[in-house]
Amino acid sequence: MICCFSGTGNSRYVAQRIANAIPQEHICNLNEYIKNNKSLEKEDRIVFVTPTYAWRIPRIVENYIKSNAPFDNANAYFVMTCGGEIGNAGKYLELLCRSVGLNYMGVAQVLMPENYIAMFSAPEREEALRIVDASEKTIDGIIDVINKGDAFSSSKVGIIDKLYSSIVNTVYYPLCVKDKSFYAKDSCISCGKCKQACPLNNIELIDGKPRWKGNCTHCMACICGCPTGAIEYGKKSVNQPRYHCPK
Structure with missing residues (x-):
C-alpha cells in the first residue's frame, strides 16, 4: 500500500510513479482519509509518501499514523519530497515506527520544485x-529498493540537520503555521473547491467566500487549487505563481 499526502501534487506524482512500477500496490489518498476520519487497512508493507514540513514529515500525517496504531510490524518505507533537504527526519520516523508497531525501512528524499508559497516563491x-x-x-x-525489499540507505546527518529537525521544527508550527493571512479576493466564484481540498475541514463558505477556522496545516491545497487565483496569503503570494506539479 502506498499512502500519499499531497497539497500541490509533488508527493502525489512520486506516489503514482511508485504505484505504476509496482502493480500489486495501490494508492491510499491520505488527504481524503484524514478529512473523512477513515482508518488505514492493515498491510505487510506500507510506503508513506509525503512532503517535508520543516525537515520532518507533516504533523498531520504523523498524528494520523499514530491514530491508526498498532500496525503489526508491517514494513514501513518513507519517501519525502522536498525543496532542499529533509534534515534529521529519519531519527523521528524511526521513533514513530517503534511507537506504532511498524518496522522502519528507512527514508529517502526526492528533490522537487518549491511549493510552499506562504514563505517562498514557486518556480x-x-x-x-x-x-x-x-x-x-x-x-x-x-522503486528498485522497494521492489527488492531492501531498506533505504541511511544518509550522513550533520549538526545543522539535527537543529533543523528538532529546534526549528518545534518553533515552526506555533510561529508559522497559521491561517490568519489567508483571504479571498472578489474574483472568488464561490465554487467551494478550497473547502473540498482542505484535509482538516478548516474552510467554510460564508456568504459565498471561504473563511479559515484556525486549524491549518499549510499544505497550500486551497491557495494553489483555486481556479481563479482568488486566494492570497497576505502580501507574500500576490503576483506569485500558484504551484501544481507540472507532471
Whole structure:
C-alpha cells in the first residue's frame, strides 16, 4: 500500500510513479482519509509518501499514523519530497515506527520544485519541469529498493540537520503555521473547491467566500487549487505563481 499526502501534487506524482512500477500496490489518498476520519487497512508493507514540513514529515500525517496504531510490524518505507533537504527526519520516523508497531525501512528524499508559497516563491512551469525531470533517476532508485525489499540507505546527518529537525521544527508550527493571512479576493466564484481540498475541514463558505477556522496545516491545497487565483496569503503570494506539479 502506498499512502500519499499531497497539497500541490509533488508527493502525489512520486506516489503514482511508485504505484505504476509496482502493480500489486495501490494508492491510499491520505488527504481524503484524514478529512473523512477513515482508518488505514492493515498491510505487510506500507510506503508513506509525503512532503517535508520543516525537515520532518507533516504533523498531520504523523498524528494520523499514530491514530491508526498498532500496525503489526508491517514494513514501513518513507519517501519525502522536498525543496532542499529533509534534515534529521529519519531519527523521528524511526521513533514513530517503534511507537506504532511498524518496522522502519528507512527514508529517502526526492528533490522537487518549491511549493510552499506562504514563505517562498514557486518556480515557473519550465523550471519546475526541469526539476521534476531531474528527480526521475532518484525515483527509479527508490522503486528498485522497494521492489527488492531492501531498506533505504541511511544518509550522513550533520549538526545543522539535527537543529533543523528538532529546534526549528518545534518553533515552526506555533510561529508559522497559521491561517490568519489567508483571504479571498472578489474574483472568488464561490465554487467551494478550497473547502473540498482542505484535509482538516478548516474552510467554510460564508456568504459565498471561504473563511479559515484556525486549524491549518499549510499544505497550500486551497491557495494553489483555486481556479481563479482568488486566494492570497497576505502580501507574500500576490503576483506569485500558484504551484501544481507540472507532471
